[in-house]
Amino acid sequence: MKFISHTKKEIEEMMNDLGISSLDELFEDIPDEIKIKDELNLPKPSSELAVKSEIENIFSFNTIPKRIFLGGGAYNHFIPSTVNYVLNRGEFYTSYTPYQPELSQGMLQALFEFQSVMSDLTGADVTNASMYDGATSLAEAVFMAERIKNKKRVLIANSLNPEYQEVLKTYLKPRDLKVDYIDFKDDGTIDFNKLEDKSKKGFSALVIQSPNYFGIIEDIEKISKIVKDRDGILILSITEMISLGLLKSPFELGVDILTGEAQSFGIPLSYGGPYLGIFQTKKEYIRDVPGRIIGETVDRNGKRCFVMTLRTREQDIRREKAKSNICTNNSLNAIAALVYLVNLGPKGLKKIAEINYKKAHYFKKRLIDEGFKITFDGPFFNEVSVNLPFDQNVLNEKLSLVGIEGGIPLKYFGMENSYLFTVTEMNSRDDIELLICALKEG
DSSP: OOOOOHHHHHHHHHHHHOOSSSHHHHHHTSSSGSOOOOOOOOOOOOOOHHHHHHHHHOOOOTTTOOOOOOOOTOOOOOHHHHHHHHHHHHHTTTOOOOOOGGHHHHHHHHHHHHHHHHHHHHOOSOOOOSOOHHHHHHHHHHHHHHHHHSEEEEEEESSHHHHHHHHHHHHHHHGTTTTEEEETTSSSSHHHHHHHHHHSSSEEEEESSSTTTTSBBBHHHHHHHHHTTTEEEEEEESSSSSGGGGGGGGGGGGGEEEHHHHHHHHOOOGGGGGOOOOOOOOOOOGOOOOEEEEEEETTTTEEEEEEEEGGGSSSTTTTGGOOOSSSOOOOOHHHHHHHHHHHHHHHHHHHHHHHHHHHHHHHHHHHHHHOOOEEEOSSBBBBBEEEOOOOOEEEEEEETTEEEEEEOOGGGOOTTEEEEEETTTOOOHHHHHHHHHHHHHH
């Protein structure tokens, strides 16, 4: 049963209708001798996550709870019940693409608010609504940079999510775009010497990820200066957007186009999707943005309303001038992200980010205490790479015995027996200690 408590205003309206001045009058028919006079001996209030975990522990019986330490672009975060409550409303859950604004004001306003919240979060001038996922959003950004600079060469940091790299290869092959990769240093950050060298030739854009695939935070400001000196466009991909609760706004640091995966904002893992692609840029590039943008205007009566604007960018109208072949979006997931962020607010998002940061750093400390070698020693957010003295099959067997899922192998980067673990607010200190014990066994 869904329940939302009454607001102060609703209570006052009720008392006015009943002709009473206080709630005590409402219950005056109850004999005074059976009313509780003393304060109730109740436990201190708990967070929704703590209450949910306690209930699950009570009813789990003898089953081993799943403890997820996986990341690499899809993250196990707590989703407030508010998110599903709003999404399950028929106005959103069963709505279609809002081509007719007179019939779709609710959906259009929600998407407009989504754009506004996301722009506030990153410092962007423009946010569209929306893209399919982080990988395809990034591919669209590379195409956009090519249109703007008219150069057939793109630079890509090799610390980019390997799945995103594969998607880019698929998208770029028909466009005959030359790709050069920039290696990373021993600390996991981009190699500035190689960036300086490879950026001497003409290129349309540099693609970086921060926090990158290893969870390492890049020096975006320094990278941006190099790219601007070479007349290029800096494209930033973010897969763990919770990190924005702590890090500086990307556009303040010199980013030109930001793409991201907003799955962390109230969207379940769901075996890999559907997720939510983010696409943002500066105002000067607004007419090159793929997808759709929701705009605010007024109707003929001067009343505030919302419409889809700049739709010639889509393939359904004037295809020969289309900026992209994207013709729909993930509106429901965009609203999930909106509700999640509104539910947390700026302070709440910062708190969640701090918890992720501190727990991951505690995990790294415990690994070092137990003699494990950390793969990268650069500044990081909530992902840690560690070298282990056994292969993936042995690792999976060790972790499965205690109900843990974690350890993404880094073989794609040529690092045998190096694994990526992610720690979020969903992992307790006991979970972390259990993982450490499992890695030590044998």
